[in-house]
Amino acid sequence: MVRLGTGIGWRPEIADVVEAMPGVDWVEAVAENVCPGHVPDSLLRLRERGVTVVPHGVSLGLGGAERPDAGRLAALAExxxxxxxxxxxxxxxxxRAGGPLTASPRLEAGHLLPVPRTxxxxxxxCENVRVARDALPVPLAVExxxxxxxxxxxxxxxxxxxxELADRTGVRLLIDVANLxxxxVNRGEDPAEALRDLPLEALAYVHVAGGFVRDGVWHDSHAHPVPPVVLDILADLASRVAPPGVxxxxxxxxxxxGELAAxxxxxxxxxxxxRAAVAPGPDPGRGTRADAAAGPVASAPATPPAPPAPAAPGPARPGAPGAATEAARRRLGLAQTSLLSALVAGTPVPEGFDRARxxxxxxALAAKRADVVAGVAPELPAILGGEYRPxxxxxxxxxxxxxxxxxxxxxFAEGLLREGRPADARARHRLREWWLDRSGPAPRPRTPAARLARAARRVLARR
Incomplete structure (x- = not known):
């Protein structure tokens, strides 16, 4: 068990703040935003000071129907x-969904979507987690x-x-109390009941974050202060087990x-x-007063909770018990592709889903996609102004x-240019230049011949 302590998510925008903040024992960095050959100096300095850095992946899609991509696993291991x-x-x-498994176009969600609990x-x-664990040089925890x-x-x-996932694979769990x-709010599930049933002895660490209500649902934004109700769930979890890290x-x-530190x-x-609410003496699923004395985020053994009542057995499937069959992958793949297509391609909503949700x-997916593209290509909202988002x-x-x-x-830029947009000629010229600079396999060279070729491309782009 790794004792982590109290940490904060490292982001480039607050790198200096995180470095200067007292009492930060560890940080977590989005794995896909770290280039192994160009690790940010801030992360290197933190690591040299003895601050643990944990990479947090967002693109493997372990709950998808396909096996984890070997290239993505190798990149994460690096x-x-x-x-x-x-x-x-x-x-x-x-x-993501679609592709050869379902003989349909591959679609990307651009977001983490829930898997059916089937x-x-x-x-x-379980099989995907085993594949990932075998490819990674350190223990894996899943959120x-x-x-x-x-x-x-x-x-x-x-x-x-x-x-069942932890029992069958031995994987550790990262529990996000904000997600509970x-x-x-969104599914009517009791956080206390979920905590009661979770195998907290498999806990690796805990996430805490804020969100907001819109369209009648709670959005886990990571862009707002942590509300008291989420802190209450964290306290409930801590009364059951001493979390190795938060x-x-x-x-x-x-x-x-100052607000971030508060x-x-x-x-x-x-x-x-x-931890102060832990009752004296051992209690199934809870720590002891000795745990509390070890500190608020110390790793301490806890009596494992009794397993939850088993779910009703599903239909018999071919293959060894606990192994994912190809038939199960195909069924899951078809279901996920149908849902994702309805979300991002406007196809009919699959039977049984709430159309409003x-x-x-x-x-929400479209809005996040717009935000990410604006981050990847900040010139686009700068050129288009208020026209960018709609x-x-x-x-x-x-x-x-x-x-x-x-x-x-x-x-997106090419589509606007083909439509003769934006209407403002100067903005359209800037957008065309931006697109021409980036649409080829390499940046445009500045030789006379290249300038002639660029001029020819401009003529074609105007047609």
Whole structure:
């Protein structure tokens, strides 16, 4: 068990603040944003000071129907080695669907989507986790995700699903208490019940974050202060087990350093409050007073909770018990492709889903896609001004994400130019120059011949 302490999510925008903040024992960095050959100096300085750095992956799609991509696993393993991390984390989610398994176009969600809590999904997830663990040089922990919608005909609660996953694979768990709150608001699931059923002896660490209500649902934004109700769930968890680590996540709308430090203090106080509530003597599923004396985030043994009542058995499947069959992968793949297509391509909503919630999720995906493209290509909102967002959302409705965000930005700009937009000639000229500079395999050279070729391309682009 790795004792981490109290940490904060490292982001480039607050790198200096994190370095200067007292009492930060460890940080977590989004794995895909770290280039092994160019690790940010801030992370190197933190590591040299003895601050643990944990890479947190967002693109494996362990809950998807296909086996984890070997290239993505190798890239994640490389980041682990470069950062000298004691563990690595990912999500119990799917992020893409389609492709050869379903004989359909591959679609990207651009977001973490929940997997159905079914036997098929569990079998597939267990095998995918085993594949990932074998490819990674350190232990893997997987995170529960927030959901705006529910799958029909689920066979297990979240606690049962995660208990079986940990029991069958030995994987550790990263529990996000903000996601438990999200699922309470959006799906009517009791956080206390989920904590009761979770195998807390498998806990690697805990995430804490803020969110907001819109369209009648809770959005896990990581851009707002942590609400008291999430801190209460954290305290409840800490009353059941001494968490090896707790981390505050903030991805945007960063507050002043003092407010960020105060929020981290509130996280520590919630853990201390939970540990103080531990009853004397051993109690199934809870720590002891000795645990509390070890500190608010010390790693301490706890009596494992009794397993939750088993879910009703599903239909018999071929293959060895616990192994995901190819038939299960195909069934899961078809279900996930149908849902994702409805969310990003406007196809009919699959039977059993709440149409209103599908609409909310579709709008959330499109909005996030617009935000990410604006981050990847900040010149686009600078050139287009107030026209950027409505124009991009219209683009997103007609073109699902298939080739990554840089390709998406280029396709968006090309589509506007073909329509003779924007109406302002100077803005249109700037957009054309931006697109021409980036649409080729390499930056445009500045030789006379290149200038002639560029002029010819401009003529073609005007037609």
């Amino acid at each position: 980041r682990v080695r470069v950062l000298e991390s004691p563990l690595v984390t990912e999500h119990i989610a799917f992020v 036997r098929d999904a569990l079998d597939v997830l 529960n995700v927030a959901a705006l919608l529910s799958w029909p005909d689920e066979e297990m609660t979240e606690g049962q699903f995660l208990y 709150h999200t699922n309470h 981390l505050l996540e903030r991805d945007e709308n960063f507050p002043p350093p 929020e981290l203090d509130a996280v520590r106080a919630a853990v201390t409050r939970g 599908i609409g909310v999720q579709a709008r 124009a991009f959302l219209a683009h997103a409705r007609g073109r699902p994400l298939t080739g990554g965000y840089r390709r998406d930005a280029l396709d």
